[in-house]
Every structure is written in structure tokens, then in C-alpha cells.
Amino acid sequence: MRTKILILFSVITLLAACKKAEVPKPGKVALSFPALNSACTTGVIISATQSTITFSWNTSDHTDNYVLNIKNLLTGVTTTQTTSNNQLAVDLLRDTPYSWFIESTSTSGTTPSDTWKFYNAGLGTLSHPPFPADALKPTYGQNVSATGGSINLSWTGSDPDNDIATYDVYFGTTSTPSISKSNITDMFLNNLAVVSGTTYYWKVITKDAQGNISDSGVFQFKVN
Numbered sequence: 249m250r251t252k253i254l255i256l257f258s259v260i261t262l263l264a265a266c267k268k269a270e271v272p273k274p275g276k277v278a279l280s281f282p283a284l285n286s287a288c289t290t291g292v293i294i295s296a297t298q299s300t301i302t303f304s305w306n307t308s309d310h311t312d313n314y315v316l317n318i319k320n321l322l323t324g325v326t327t328t329q330t331t332s333n334n335q336l337a338v339d340l341l342r343d344t345p346y347s348w349f350i351e352s353t354s355t356s357g358t359t360p361s362d363t364w365k366f367y368n369a370g371l372g373t374l375s376h377p378p379f380p381a382d383a384l385k386p387t388y389g390q391n392v393s394a395t396g397g398s399i400n401l402s403w404t405g406s407d408p409d410n411d412i413a414t415y416d417v418y419f420g421t422t423s424t425p426s427i428s429k430s431n432i433t434d435m436f437l438n439n440l441a442v443v444s445g446t447t448y449y450w451k452v453i454t455k456d457a458q459g460n461i462s463d464s465g466v467f468q469f470k471v472n
Contacts, residue, residue, distance in 0.1 A: 274352035274359045275308030277334075282348075282366035287376050287408035289369045291340075299342050301368060304335040305361065308352045315351040315358075320344060321365070321380050324465070343370025345379055345462070367408045377460035378407040381415070381435075381452040386469035393472050394442050402436040403464070405454050416453040423466060425449045442471045 281304045282288040291299035303316055316336050319326040322344060329336055330353075340346065349363040367376045384402040386392045392399065401419070405412050417437050419428035428450075429437055442448060448471065452464040 271354070271356040272310045273357040274311040274354045276359050277305045277308045277311075277314070277350045277352055277361045279348075279350065279361055279364050280304040280306065282364070282368075284364045285366070285379065285406045285408060287367045287369050287373075291368065293342075294339065296371065297342055298339050299368060300337050300339050302335055302337045303348065305350050307334045308359070310354055310356065311352040312354040315353060317349050317351065319347045321347060321462075340368050342368055343373060344368050345377065347379075365406060375456075375458040375460060376408040378405060378412055378454040378456050378462045380462045381405045381454050381464040383450075383452075383464070383467045384435075386467075388467050388469070390469045391472055392469055394444065397441060397443075398439045399442045399448075399471065400436060400438040401440065401450060403452050405435055405452070407454070407456055409456065409458075411457040412454060413457045414455050416455070417450065418453070419448065419450045421446060421448060423449050423468075425451065425466070444471050446471055 282301060288301060291301040293299045313330050313332050314334065316329045316331065317326055318338065329338065345365065345367045347363050347365045350361040352359045365379045381403045384404055385400065401417065405415065414431040414433055415435070416430040417428045417432065418425040419440055420426050428440065447468060449466050449468045451466045454462045
């Protein structure tokens with residue numbers, strides 16, 4: 249009996265030691281600059297087409313390094329750079345919209361921050377195009393169940409000048425969907441007829457008061 253108690257005590261002690269040895273995952277950082285949905289005009293101009301933007305964010309606990317992810321919203325190309333500091337200067341194209349986020353990394357894992365968008369202003373830019381819309385529902389590649397043979401679409405739109413006017417929504421069963429409804433002011437479109445077992449494609453064209461436009465790119469989902 250005494251031997252069993254000693255074995256049980258040893259197991260409990262070992263489990264407790266293992267639990268104490270667990271390394272916490274890195275904390276989530278809060279982004280600072282460039283500001284959310286802003287027109288960035290404070291970069292250091294290095295040419296007619298490029299400027300240097302210094303990205304900054306707060307530090308996070310249990311973090312060894314930070315990975316800065318920057319996506320060109322016109323080309324869809326994402327670049328990454330790693331640093332142990334909480335700021336990093338990067339040369340970017342002017343007159344171009346971007347999104348960015350930070351990954352806090354350590355040996356115990358990775359934690360992403362929120363994603364922010366900004367517009368790197370060009371020379372004499374007075375009006376900035378809207379940012380490409382983001383799909384809220386359905387998300388890209390999602391399998392969904394249709395209620396009553398129809399589906400609802402929703403998205404988010406933003407603009408550095410805060411002058412979005414309307415949206416055009418394209419929807420269909422091919423990767424080049426045709427227009428479904430134009431010049432709507434809501435960020436949703438309801439009661440679109442769908443068929444079970446079919447893959448659908450959709451995109452949103454955002455238009456602002458100055459006549460500028462942006463293309464969300466094509467999203468897709470499948471109806472169960």
C-alpha cells in the first residue's frame with residue numbers, strides 16, 4: 249500500500265512539474281502606425297514612386313520576435329520582415345493601398361494581431377480610392393447551408409477619405425461573376441437564390457464620391 253501511495257505521489261509531482269514548465273504563447277500586439285484606414289502622408293519620400301514608412305506597434309509578453317506582414321492591395325502580394333524591435337522602416341510604393349499585421353513569435357507559437365489598412369499617399373494626392381471590400385459572410389471557401397434556397401452576402405467597406413458612395417455586387421457560378429445589383433448603399437445583399445451542391449463566386453466594387461473605385465477580388469463559397 250505504501251508503495252502505491254509513493255508511486256501516485258511521484259506521478260502527481262511529475263505532472264505538476266510538467267505543467268509549470270509550459271511556456272506561454274506570445275501576447276497579441278496592438279498596432280500603432282500607420283493608423284487604421286488612414287491616408288499616410290508622413291513617410292520619408294525617396295523618389296517619385298516610393299517612400300519610407302516606419303511601422304510601429306506595442307511590445308507583447310513572451311515574445312522573441314515580431315513578423316511584419318504587408319500586403320499590396322492592388323497586386324495581392326504580401327511581403328514579410330522579422331525584427332526583435334517594435335518598429336520597422338520599410339520602403340513602399342506611393343499612391344498605393346496596403347494592409348498590415350504583426351505576428352508575435354516565440355518557441356511556443358505565433359499570435360497574430362488585428363489587420364489594419366492604410367493608403368500610402370502619392371504626390372499631390374487629393375482624393376484616395378476606397379480600400380477593397382472584405383467579405384464578412386460567407387467567408388472565402390466556406391461551406392454554407394442555404395435557408396429556403398437563398399443566401400445573404402455581407403461585407404465591410406472603408407475609405408481613407410470616408411466618402412464611399414455606393415457598391416456594385418457581382419454574383420454567379422463562374423469565376424467571372426456577372427453583376428447582380430448596382431449602386432447599393434448597404435453593406436449587405438440578401439435573398440440571393442442558390443442551389444445545393446453548387447460553388448458560387450462574388451465580388452464587390454466600391455465607389456466613392458469622387459468617382460474612384462476599388463475591386464475586392466473574387467470570393468467563393470459552396471452551398472451544402
